Amino acid sequence: MIILLVCFPFFVDNLLGYPTTFQDYKRLLDYKFDKESPSVYSSDEIDFVNESNKLIKPGAKVINIPFDGSCLAYDIQDLNTYYRDPHISGSKNSTETEHSWLYRKQLSNYLDCQQIRDALKNDHIEYVLMLDIGESEGEPERYFAGYNENDWSGITSINENTPGFSLVLAKDDMKLYRINFQ
Numbered sequence: 001m002i003i004l005l006v007c008f009p010f011f012v013d014n015l016l017g018y019p020t021t022f023q024d025y026k027r028l029l030d031y032k033f034d035k036e037s038p039s040v041y042s043s044d045e046i047d048f049v050n051e052s053n054k055l056i057k058p059g060a061k062v063i064n065i066p067f068d069g070s071c072l073a074y075d076i077q078d079l080n081t082y083y084r085d086p087h088i089s090g091s092k093n094s095t096e097t098e099h100s101w102l103y104r105k106q107l108s109n110y111l112d113c114q115q116i117r118d119a120l121k122n123d124h125i126e127y128v129l130m131l132d133i134g135e136s137e138g139e140p141e142r143y144f145a146g147y148n149e150n151d152w153s154g155i156t157s158i159n160e161n162t163p164g165f166s167l168v169l170a171k172d173d174m175k176l177y178r179i180n181f182q
Contacts, residue, residue: 041069041076045131048174049073052129055168055176056080060126063103065155067147068131082125088151099123107154110179111164120179128158128165128177 049070056062056079064070066083073079082103088096099119107128110116120126149156158177160167169176 041072044172045069045174046076048131048169048171048176049077049079049129051171052127052169052176053077053079056127059124061124062127062129063107063125063155064129065131065152067152070129070131073129079129081129082123086147103154104152105154108157108162108165109154117181121181126179126181127168128155128175128179130155130158130175130177132173 052062059080061080061082064073064081064083066081066086066088070079070081071084071086074081074084082100088100088104099122102113102116102119103125106113106116110120158165164180165177166180167175168178
């Protein structure tokens with residue numbers, strides 16, 4: 001009888017028109033552990049980071065968006081990333097440095113702001129890495145709660161036409177830019 005009570009919620013299909021908590025949890029686990037599910041850091045991204053690492057000069061730091069999987073590049077491939085933890089809140093707070101907030105919100109406009117240029121030089125940042133840009137399958141919010149593109153607009157707004165940035169490497173939706181200091 002106890003086994004029936006414990007296992008029964010898995011067999012009730014959409015009780016009252018809604019899935020049970022047990023069914024939701026089972027679907028989540030099935031999705032997370034299914035080999036066909038998208039990965040937070042795919043083999044293509046790992047290969048791209050390996051190629052990027054060969055082009056980045058030693059000692060240079062790379063600005064990244066940790067929600068796209070690049071937070072793992074430091075531990076897995078020794079890429080000197082700036083953001084190694086995806087737990088960054090959207091608003092400026094006491095745990096985030098002034099430099100971090102400036103990068104997230106205004107990096108694409110660094111040519112117009114001496115404060116950002118000084119911060120980049122102080123932090124030895126010379127490159128920008130973006131993975132999963134514009135690919136629906138790799139939407140960062142699927143993997144890390146709390147991602148909001150507006151909180152990262154200073155980085156996500158960078159493209160091939162942004163003044164002060166040169167495209168170094170590109171493959172599909174993955175990009176590596178060099179910051180051109182003047």
